[in-house]
Amino acid sequence: MHHRLWFRLDDVLPLAEHAMACPTHQLTDAQVRAGQPLRPALYWTGSPKLDILQSNGIPAWHGVRGTIHAAEAHTWRHTATGRYGAADIDGYHTGYLPLGPVDGQPALIVALRDAVAADRHWMWVDIDPADAHLIDHRRVGFAEDRPELVPAGTIWTPAMVTCDAVAGAAYRALIPDGYTTDSGYLLPRFDLATVVRLIADLDAMHARRDRSSDPTLGRTPTRRLFCGRFGNVVLIGEELDDGTTTSSRRVDAARCDADQRYSVGAYTWPWQLAS
Numbered sequence: 001m002h003h004r005l006w007f008r009l010d011d012v013l014p015l016a017e018h019a020m021a022c023p024t025h026q027l028t029d030a031q032v033r034a035g036q037p038l039r040p041a042l043y044w045t046g047s048p049k050l051d052i053l054q055s056n057g058i059p060a061w062h063g064v065r066g067t068i069h070a071a072e073a074h075t076w077r078h079t080a081t082g083r084y085g086a087a088d089i090d091g092y093h094t095g096y097l098p099l100g101p102v103d104g105q106p107a108l109i110v111a112l113r114d115a116v117a118a119d120r121h122w123m124w125v126d127i128d129p130a131d132a133h134l135i136d137h138r139r140v141g142f143a144e145d146r147p148e149l150v151p152a153g154t155i156w157t158p159a160m161v162t163c164d165a166v167a168g169a170a171y172r173a174l175i176p177d178g179y180t181t182d183s184g185y186l187l188p189r190f191d192l193a194t195v196v197r198l199i200a201d202l203d204a205m206h207a208r209r210d211r212s213s214d215p216t217l218g219r220t221p222t223r224r225l226f227c228g229r230f231g232n233v234v235l236i237g238e239e240l241d242d243g244t245t246t247s248s249r250r251v252d253a254a255r256c257d258a259d260q261r262y263s264v265g266a267y268t269w270p271w272q273l274a275s
Contacts, residue, residue: 001128002126002128002139003127003128004124005051005073005124005127006073006074006075006123006124006267007053007071007072007123007124008071008074008121008122008268009112009115009116009120011072012053013112013113013116015042015055015069016040016042016055016108016109016112017109018055018057018061018069019041019056019099020057020099020109022040022057022058022059025038025039025041025056025058026058026060028043028056028094028096029094030043030044030045030095030096031043031096033094033133034133035132035134036098036134039098039099040056040098040100041056041096041097041099042055042097042099043056043095043096043097044094044125044127044135045093046092046093046094047086047088048086050073050084050086050182051072051073051075051086051087051127052070052072052073053071054068054069054071055069073125074181074182074267075181076179076180076181076182077181077182077184079178079179079180080178089127089129092127094133095127095131095133095134095135096133097125097140105136105137106137108137111137115142118142119144119253120143120144121143121144121145121250121251122143122144122145122146123141123142124140124143125140127139144233144253144255145252145253145254145255145263146266146267147255149187149189149263149266149267150176150179151179154177154178154179155177155178156174156176156189157174157177158173158174159172159173159174159175159188159273160172160273160274161186161271161273162273163185163265163269163270164270165265165269166198169198170274171188171194171198171274172190172191173190174188175187175188185269185270186271187263187266187267188265188266189259189262189263190263190264191260195234195264198264199234232255232256233254234253234255234262235250235252235253236252236264236265237249252265252268
């Protein structure tokens with residue numbers, strides 16, 4: 001039985017491009033176990049708390065702190081037990097994901113690039129020990145939004161939530177009882193009336209160009225719902241003001257679920273209980 005992991009496509013594509021651009025590639029444990037040839041690839045490593053994808057390209061891509069870049073799966077944490085929604089499978093903790101064609105399947109690097117061009121924001125990867133450490137392209141897919149937030153059957157309770165992306169404003173939501181993100185943030189779902197208010201509040205806040213009153217302008221990327229609601233989908237954008245110019249792009253979406261709720265900013269905004 002497989003375990004589905006969710007990654008941000010913005011985190012994965014740069015790693016894939018790194019692997020494609022490197023002149024040589026690292027021999028990984030995942031590749032050896034999968035019995036695959038050495039070629040540009042990503043490899044998955046799992047633990048009870050964390051799942052990551054990394055590039056096998058050489059030279060390795062190090063960050064400013066000396067650590068190798070990785071894309072982390074975004075998952076839940078059960079607050080009572082401390083258990084994470086990681087692919088914690090006994091004796092199975094690594095997999096090899098080639099970026100070129102596999103057994104007649106199209107090249108994954110092409111699918112990754114096409115997904116970004118089509119405004120897909122999430123990449124899912126199914127982990128299954130039956131795959132014998134080779135994660136073929138049929139185990140990978142892309143989505144505009146993320147429909148799976150917490151385990152099925154979770155109880156949802158009312159709460160007032162806030163975060164810095166909304167400048168501290170408070171909104172009524174449902175949150176999953178006993179679950180947060182792996183970073184400890186909430187996973188709210190909002191009704192349509194609240195979404196409409198949230199969009200209006202953000203539009204009003206970011207219409208102000210007064211740097212003394214806008215809490216984020218010129219300091220951090222300004223997040224706003226720049227397209228609003230299109231049918232049953234809320235499109236979420238990120239605006240960056242570097243002090244002289246501004247740019248914006250779509251970074252996520254929230255589709256209306258079966259309960260007529262929208263999970264705006266789930267796994268991407270630091271939602272907390274409003275005081």
